[in-house]
Amino acid sequence: MKIAIVRKKYNPFGGAERYIHLLSTHLVREGHEVHLFANQWPAGQDGGVIFHRIPMIGGLSLLKVWSFALAAWVVLRRFDADVIFSNERLFVQDIFRASDGVHRTWLHIRMRHASVVKKLSLAINPLHWSVRFFDWYILNQRAFRKIIAPSDFIKRDILQTYPHVREEDIHVIYNGVDLDRFHPGNKSRYRDMTRKELGISETDRLLLFVGTGFERKGLRYAVESLRYLPDNIFLAVIGKGRTQFYKTLAEEIGVQKRIRFLGPVEGVERYYAAADILISPTLYEPMANVILEALATGIPVVTSRDCGNAEVITDGEDGWIINDPADPREISLRIKTAMEKARDQEMERRTRKKAEQFTLQRTIGEITDLITSAVKTR
Secondary structure (H helix, E strand, O other), X not given: OEEEEEOXXXXXXXXXXXXXXXXXXXXHHOOOEEEEEEOEOOOOOOOOOEEEEOOOOOOOHHHHHHHHHHHHHHHHHOOOOOXXXXXXXXXXXXXXXXXXXXXXXXXXXHHHOOOHHHHHHHHHOHHHHHHHHXXXXXXXXXXXXXXXXXXXXXXXXXXXXXXXXXXXXXXXXXXXXXXXXXXXXXXXXXXXXXXXXXXXOXXXXXXXXXXXXXXXXXXXXXXXXXXXXXXXXXXXXXXOOOOHHHHHHHHHOOOHHHEEEXXXXXXXXXXXXXXXXXXXXXXXXXXXXXXXXXXXXXXXXEEEOOEHHHHHOOEOOOEEEEOOOOOHXXXXXXXXXXXXXXXXXXXXXXXXXXXXXXXXXXXXXXXXXXXXXXXXXX
């Protein structure tokens, strides 16, 4: 098959890019001709994949969204692919992977938690209207042949929001995790050294927050939960984003000495190994790779019902589910309960066993099967 895969930009810390790299190199090994259409992708990441640069106007996000979609439309119309597998919102695709969920839903959730001024800003922002337009165009105008949803949570959201989509259009394919890179054995290699670097003793407890998009992933409420937790519980924050708001908030509630803002890091597996719990009180999350990575390392997670991962977690066994991610008191109660079991060998066994259900091989195999099916029915 001649397969076109579309992804706007490479992010060295992005789970989506890692899975695209693995998927594309797997398809090449299977004998397919794979073409990657992107604005940026580094040399050395090809694995036999043929790279095509899609021009995109920099600067404003609005210009990036429209310029990339229009340029991709022009280029892909002239490209004789058997199947177009898009990880972006485009005018044309055979398979649309809805990895970001439904923007309209996220915008409504964001409005509920915003100030009056922020609500007005969100309402008139042309970027949000543009992203909503692309969702409407792709889903209601059926500019696809098959849809991949990363969870049942997102599948239900699409079906409820866009009535022209049929249930049989959507295939739920969960993300996969690198079980060799993220492993309980990392604890013996990295735990003591990493905790020492962070200034945290073995008797202290460490919460880990990983991810970009701090607002959507609920960092504010993770920070606020510290005021209801014992002084020996610390929080390490990893990810790209503006941190000043969260630093100011931490100072206002007197927990700034218990937080480590680390920015984006390489070798994130070291920090999973050092942590006791992954905390992810997300307001809206289709499916978080970081949760699978934590489970694979053998540490439990505390996340919200508004996260696709919640449907694969057994509450109280390998993780704890928050009903209201904007309630720091509830978050703190779940953390306290989780801390009682976090270091048990049985907890490590259960979390690892759960992660082993979500291998990269399974994810890539299911996507490959769907691509093959799309070609046969074309």
